[in-house]
Amino acid sequence: MIYVFDFGSQYSQLIARRIRALGCEARLVSHQYPLQKLTDAKGIILSGGPDSVYEKEAASVSKKIFDLGVPVLGICYGMQLTCHVLGGKVQRSAKHEYGPAKLEIVRKSALFEKVPKSSAVWMSHGDQVATLPKGFVQTGASSNTPNAAMEQTAKDIYGIQFHPEVEHTEYGSQILKNFVLNICKCKPANKLAEFIEQKVAEIQKTVGKEHVICATSGGVDSSVVAALVGKAIGNQLTCIFVNSGTLRKEEDKDALKLLQDLGLNVQYVNAEKQFLRALKGVTYGEAKRKIIGKEFIAVFEKSAKQIRPTPAFLAQGTIHSDVVESAKTATGKKTQTIKSHHNVGGLPKKLNLKLLEPLRDLFKDEVREVGQKLGLPEHAVWRQPFPGPGLAVRVVGEVTKQKLDIAREADAIVTEEIEAAGLARSFYQYFAILLNDKTVGVTGDQRKYAYPVVIKAVVSSDIMTSDWARLPYDLLARISTRITSEVPQIARVLYDITPKPPGTTEWE
Secondary structure, three states: OEEEEEOOOOOHHHHHHHHHHOOOOEEEEEOOOOHHHOOOOOEEEEOOOOOOOOOOOOOOOOHHHHHOOOOEEEEOHHHHHHHHHOOOEEEEEEEEEEEEEEEEEOOOOHHHOOOOOEEEEEEEEEEEEEEOOOOOEEEEEOOOOOOOEEEEOOOOEEEEOOOOOOOOOOOHHHHHHHHHHHHOOOOOOOHHHHHHHHHHHHHHHHHOOOEEEEEEOOOHHHHHHHHHHHHHHHHHEEEEEEEOOOOOOOHHHHHHHHHHHOOOEEEEEEOHHHHHHHHOOOOOHHHHHHHHHHHHHHHHHHHHHHOOOOEEEEEOOOOHHHHHHOOEOOOOOEOOOOOOOOOOOOHHHHHOOEEEOOOOOOOHHHHHHHHHHOOOOHHHHOOOOOOOOHHHHOEOOOOOHHHHHHHHHHHHHHHHHHHHOOOOOOOOEEEEEEOOOOEEEEEOOEEEEEEEEEEEEEEOOOOOOEEEOOOOHHHHHHHHHHHHHHOOOEEEEEEOOOOEOOOOOOOO
16 A cells, blocks of 8 residues: 555546556545555555745645654655755755756656656755755756655665656656556555445445435546436436537437436436526636536435435535536645546535435546446447536637537537547547637628637546647638537637646636
């Protein structure tokens, strides 16, 4: 077991995910986790975090953690904390590093086995290690950070100022592999293969003879959780499919057919007018998310009362990227809120239902694998990820039925053209965003004012970080021509080339 001590980084869970991808067990725990419970620890990783080690109330860890006889790797804040606790010096950097940097390996290290002497890494820090603790040596540097990596081989203690867990670090997976497999001597095993059997047993034990309702949308996460819970309890499950009016083109028909083909009980609720009425006049994305979350609660309350026997549980397709972006961490602190998720937190209390979230510890690629093992059709497993609030957060400004219809048509064209080009599996996500301010265009010989639309396609494995997809120019040309020809309310097509970070996946 590798224990990841969480100091509040947005990427803490991603560290554990990368370790699980190596086939090894990982557990994310609070930085206050009792050391006496680390009896099965093969190694320890100290995560990044927002604090400065020299602040009065900065999150810390006992010095005894370095005397447990197991390897320790400090990442970013974790490296600074290692230095601080063991007698080194950490100070404010003259130049902060946020984003890509070049790591230069200055000394041979087991941590950098099979890593080139120079490689791209992802930095995110305002402090740096000024003086190494006694017994440590420098192993890596960047242009702005002389001590970008350090180690003390006598006790197998390592520190790196960059984030190996994010995709922007070129050899990050290799560095984590070196630590987990070579330094900590963990033995890989296919734990995901046991996941379904374990969760089915857990659901059966938790639910007993009670009834469960499941929030389903036809998306990957909700379809997989519905199939998993259905496998566990059969007719004790009723799926509630809510048409909020913010779905993609033909999505309600496709989703209903999928759920029925899985042999699940489905209750369809058309609440389009209710949602649009609640969203009238609202322009801020975070406000839209909260309103939609509130309306979903109202719909489920009403639907739950009509189901017999009365349900006692609510199953949701919450996955780890939802949890991390909604910012509740193992430290007990709040990280910076990136966006709210209407399916994370708060619902059970208002619905008077107990919550089932069997996918909560999985990332999207793991959810797809579980879906495949459950026998879901390929088109369902590889369906485009879609935000809970739907097109409401892909329509910038006020949401109206007209604007949703425009966004639906543009989005469908993007999907059709990328699939026709044989590139559907090449990208994590691709869609259209409708902007709010109209711009001038020309149709035939006439000027017209119409909406601009932004096309976004991203490359990622888990959406915690992503890069913009390099779509072929001729494909972009076809998409642009079709949208401006077939959707008369659109006069201009743009392409988003912002990675995450600094951007987010959705525009609102």
